[in-house]
Amino acid sequence: MGTLRVIQWTTGKVGKLSLRGILDDPRLELAGVYAYSDDKAGTDAGPLCGRPDTGVLATRDIDELLALGADTVLYTPFMADLDHAVRLLESGLDVISTNLFLNVGGIQGETKARLEQACERGNSSLYISGINPGWINTMTAAMTAVCRDVQMVSIAESADVSVYESAETWQALGMSLPEATPQVIEIAKMWLSTFHDAVQRMAVTLGYELDDMEFFIEHATASEKVDLGWFCMEKDTIAAIRAGWNGKANGKTVVQSKVAWYLTKQLNADWDFLDDHYHVVIKGEPEVDTRIRFIPPDTWGNHEWDTMTAMPAVSAVLDVAAAPAGILGLKDVGLVVAPAGIWQHD
Incomplete structure (x- = not known):
């Protein structure tokens, strides 16, 4: 499997850390960034997560993001938007979510039915890595x-x-x-x-x-x-x-x-x-x-602890891409690991 193109969906406490994770993984390419707030729209993804400019600008235009031909969305908003998630899945994008969709009823009932139908229409997968515990x-x-x-x-x-x-x-x-x-x-x-x-x-x-x-x-x-x-x-x-x-x-x-x-x-x-x-x-x-x-290293600030929420989602991108379509459970994705060999230091 070649490099996968990833969209980061929001850049809050968890999202900025998963954004760093995407940039740190040479198996992944940052394709786009969804900005929740107007003041972040048009801003380069790098400064949004404390990194140098990437050339990728955040946007609130969903059509623009869907047109990028990306493979996966890392979905990390504080509150889930079911319509957004359905649209992403229907377009063929795999969605890896730290959000549990609890504010729209959780993955059950009508919410689960809509997400399953969206996966079927888009031949896509939804995997919830979770926040805490995840x-x-x-x-x-x-x-x-x-x-x-x-x-x-x-x-x-x-x-x-x-x-x-x-x-x-x-x-x-x-x-x-x-x-x-x-x-x-x-x-x-x-x-x-x-x-x-x-x-x-x-x-x-x-x-x-x-x-x-x-x-x-x-x-x-x-x-x-x-x-x-x-x-x-x-x-x-x-x-x-x-x-x-x-x-x-x-x-x-x-x-x-x-x-x-x-x-x-x-x-x-x-x-x-x-x-x-x-x-x-x-x-x-x-x-x-x-x-x-x-x-944690001495360099961590308080919210760096959200790394343990962000990185399991980033590390799962290739595994989710290889999994069957539909809503995936813990066993469906397999053993998610960090690309340690790629990160190996001299």
Whole structure:
């Protein structure tokens, strides 16, 4: 397979990092960039992601992008636009999305039907690599291959989220409030629907038929005032959560995805947080216990952590191109890897 021509769709927190990924991969050629905002239209793609000029200018003209004869779209908007996605797929473009389409109902029901029809008309593929959790789902499902029996699969994420400067996100999850009201819990449930999706996707991959999805959440308050500069929590207001989803079959939890997120460790609760970002446990024969820790270079800013969302999508471009048409699951794309040999340093 020769060089594939790729369109980057939006250049936000994740999009600018996947744009860098395209430019760094000699197997890929940047064909075009879709600009969400008018002020980015006409701007060279390079400066939009902190790189030198590329000669490719961002545009809001979808017809112009469809006329480029590209192969793939890396779709990274904060909110999905179903009409846009359908149009891209119908034109014959493969779409690799970090967005889960949750704001238009998720990949189910009418939304799924429209996307499947678009893939059929365009002989194209839609692959959702996910945002967070994304990559870890594929890795965990693959690790079950060593087992002769699997009773339960669990992914636990632990993170100091004070590096993620988004006051809106943490307020929505109840941070800085004196207590978690039923309304706050419902909003948190909606925000954590990405983990609901992760449980469902792993269940499908592993052949489980879930009959229940159970949400759980608990909160801890700060033992002292914490001012992060961009966000402030008074003493005795919420500063950490533990939450997640249990996917159940025949009344037993078979797939679990949970998080422990904290803005400070100074809490009115005896909570322990792992230094590892992921703790994966597969209960079976044998039991698998795996811990994963990401160690960023000193040069990374806070939002560079979105690299772990962007790069699995970029790395999947060739695999998705080789896969059959339609909406692809975790097993359909195969083992997505980085082109390490191409990057090999002297």
